[in-house]
Amino acid sequence: MVAVMTDQLSVRDWLDQGLKTLAVRGFTALKAEPLAKAMGVSRGSFYWHFADVAAFHAALLAHWREVSAEAIIADLEAVPPDESRLRVLLRRAFSTRSGLERAVRNWATFDATARNAVQAIDRRRVGYLKGLLRAEGLGDAQAEARAQIIYWTFLGHVLSDKPLPKAEQERVLEELLRIISR
Numbered sequence: 001m002v003a004v005m006t007d008q009l010s011v012r013d014w015l016d017q018g019l020k021t022l023a024v025r026g027f028t029a030l031k032a033e034p035l036a037k038a039m040g041v042s043r044g045s046f047y048w049h050f051a052d053v054a055a056f057h058a059a060l061l062a063h064w065r066e067v068s069a070e071a072i073i074a075d076l077e078a079v080p081p082d083e084s085r086l087r088v089l090l091r092r093a094f095s096t097r098s099g100l101e102r103a104v105r106n107w108a109t110f111d112a113t114a115r116n117a118v119q120a121i122d123r124r125r126v127g128y129l130k131g132l133l134r135a136e137g138l139g140d141a142q143a144e145a146r147a148q149i150i151y152w153t154f155l156g157h158v159l160s161d162k163p164l165p166k167a168e169q170e171r172v173l174e175e176l177l178r179i180i181s182r
Contacts, residue, residue, distance in 0.1 A: 008045075009039065009041060009045050009049075010049075011049045011050075011059070012063075013039070014035065014039075014045075014046065014049055014050070014056070015059060015060055015063040016063075017035055017038060017039055018030055018035065018056065018060040018063070019060065019063065019064060019067070019100060021034070021035060021038065022060070022100060022103045022104065022107070023099040023100040023103050024099065026103055026106065026107070027103065027106065027107035027110070027111070027114070030053070030056070030057060030060065031053060032046040032047065032053060032056075054113075057111075057113065057114075058113065061104075061113065061114060061117035062117075064100070064104055064117070064121075065117065065120070065121050065124075068100070068101070068121065069121050069124050069125055069128075072089070072092065073128055076088060076089055084136075085132050085135075086129075086132045086133065086136065086177075086180075087177060089129075089132070090150070090173060090176065090177065091173065093154050093157075094154070094157055094169060094172075094173055095169070098157065098158040098159075101158045102158055102159060104117070104118060105118055105158075105159075122151070125151060126147050126148060126151050127147075129146075129147035129150055129151060130143045130144050130147040131143075132147075133146050133147055133180070136181075146180050149180070150176070150180060153176060
């Protein structure tokens with residue numbers, strides 16, 4: 001059933017729908033007609049906000065970066081100083097659904113713009129992890145190596161199609177924290 005939209009849709013409405021669609025149906029569904037149909041509006045609403053599908057894709061990738069990196073980093077920066085930001089980040093990263101992350105990475109295997117966006121967000125995330133590790137007293141080279149190891153672990157988690165039960169996930173996370181804290 002198509003939802004009836006009584007108010008004019010914003011760019012953010014389209015981008016949020018785009019991320020939902022990407023996570024569930026993949027990048028091939030990121031076209032004006034199916035998105036408009038899902039939102040209960042005409043394609044004209046889409047083209048009111050975006051010059052073409054390529055402009056929508058570029059805006060969508062920027063929106064993904066905002067919600068999947070920048071907003072998370074801003075939230076972490078608000079964590080009280082007596083709490084470990086690294087621990088908070090890892091708990092969040094390893095307990096969230098990863099459909100969107102997998103979908104964007106799949107898109108990146110077929111599209112250079114998506115690939116560039118993924119590479120940029122990877123650099124941003126690893127750089128932030130490195131900063132957290134440096135703040136915990138690690139030297140530059142050690143922080144860089146451990147940040148990369150943590151990130152590769154996260155990517156393995158994202159790409160795994162077999163989630164761990166909560167208790168097992170907690171044990172694995174505690175072991176990861178123990179290993180990187182040495």
